[in-house]
Amino acid sequence: LKLRNYSVEISHRSSWSLIIFTFAFLGGAVLQLRGALLHNFQSTFEVSESLLGLVAPMGTLGFTVTVLAVGLAAGHLPVRNFLLAGAIITTAGIFLIGLSPVYPALLLFLVLRGLGSGLFKGLDRPLLNHLYPGQFGRIYNLHAAAWALGAASGPLVANLILSLTGNWRIVYLFYGSLF
Secondary structure (H helix, E strand, O other), rough: OHHHHHHHHHHHHHHHHHHHHOOOOOHHHHHHHHHHHHHHHHHOOOOOOHHHHHHHHHHHHHOOOOHHHHHHHHOOOHHHHHHHHHHHHHHHHHHHHHOOOHHHHHHHHHHHHHHHHHHHHHHHHHHHHOEEEEOOHHHHHHHHHHHHHHHHHHHHHHHHHHHHOOOHHHHHHEEEEHH
16 A cells, blocks of 8 residues: 555656656747847847847846745745646747737737746746655756756757748747647
């Protein structure tokens, strides 16, 4: 009987870990798309370089505000509901970035994606710490590696999709479908 409970606990832990590491991988990829696609944003929306400089801060703004607020309250929140909300908001933000009709909408949707990612990221490390007590050094390194692999692959995938389609919007629609 104890063995059965242990295997269920491991399966439960593995499922949560897979979700968290997948989100880290995809989140890293999507975050790094901005740099690879800046020229395309400038061409599509015909904005100056100074306005183009708002892309990174707007994405970071939503993320920072949310990750701080959620991270501070992590022990008091319904984790599953907040992770699900974060994933849904992130996915919606990514799709909407790809569908942005005007530059201000693109910036707004970058903030939205950041809010969703921050909601998820504010809880993923505390959850990993709970799932792997005493192993947080190893598990955080794996988490960082998942993010780094995603971050390295994002621009490569973006350039591949651009070379095949010539359309930056498809890059975001592709990643939105992966989320």
